[in-house]
Amino acid sequence: MNPYSYDVQALERQARAVRRHIIRLNANSPAGGHTGADLSQVELLTALYFRELNVSPEQIADPERDIYIQSKGHAVGCYYCVLAEAGFFPVEWLATYQHANSHLPGHPVRQKTPASS
Numbered sequence: 001m002n003p004y005s006y007d008v009q010a011l012e013r014q015a016r017a018v019r020r021h022i023i024r025l026n027a028n029s030p031a032g033g034h035t036g037a038d039l040s041q042v043e044l045l046t047a048l049y050f051r052e053l054n055v056s057p058e059q060i061a062d063p064e065r066d067i068y069i070q071s072k073g074h075a076v077g078c079y080y081c082v083l084a085e086a087g088f089f090p091v092e093w094l095a096t097y098q099h100a101n102s103h104l105p106g107h108p109v110r111q112k113t114p115a116s117s
Contacts, residue, residue, distance in 0.1 A: 003067070006051055009033070010050075011046055011047060011050060011051060012048050013053065014050050014085060015042050015043055015046045017079065017085055018042050018046055018056075018078065018081045018082055018085055019039065019042055020037065021081035021084065021085065021091070022038045022042070022077055022078055022081050022093065022095055023035070024038060025038075025077050025080070025094050025095075025097050026038065026077060026096070026097075028095055029077075029097045029098045029099075029100060030039060030098055031098040031106060033077050033086075033097070034074035034075065034077065035077075037074035037075040037077075037078075038062065038074075038075050038076075038077040038078040038081070039078070040071065041075040041078040041079070043077060043099075044077055044079050045078055045082040046082060048068060049068075049082050049083070049085075049086045050086065053068060054066045055067075055068070055115070056086070056087075057086070057087045057088050057114075057115075060088070060114065060115060062072040071106075073107055075110060076106065076107060077097065080093075080094060080097060080104050080108075081094060083113075084113070088114045089103065089113075089114045089115075090113040
């Protein structure tokens with residue numbers, strides 16, 4: 001069996017859903033967003049969170065889980081959209097991106113954003 005075999009079409013569907021979220025997220029953000037940076041990360045984060053990383057909402061506190069470190073700050077919108085699609089928090093939270101008292105500020109805050117370590 002090929003260890004690299006996986007359902008490419010399923011990942012493509014997830015990536016399309018993430019792109020739709022990104023467009024809405026940035027269009028509704030009071031501070032705007034970085035749509036280009038967000039869209040540039042879609043395939044990478046989709047493959048990581050839906051195929052490769054050993055992390056899920058059920059194991060968020062597990063010390064043996066994988067930890068993703070994002071240095072591309074202007075692509076935080078994509079990160080949030082992938083986390084929402086993966087079930088780490090309700091998709092409805094995306095409508096609050098960069099709003100006052102949101103769980104989704106312009107940069108992830110460990111105490112506010114689930115899955116941000």
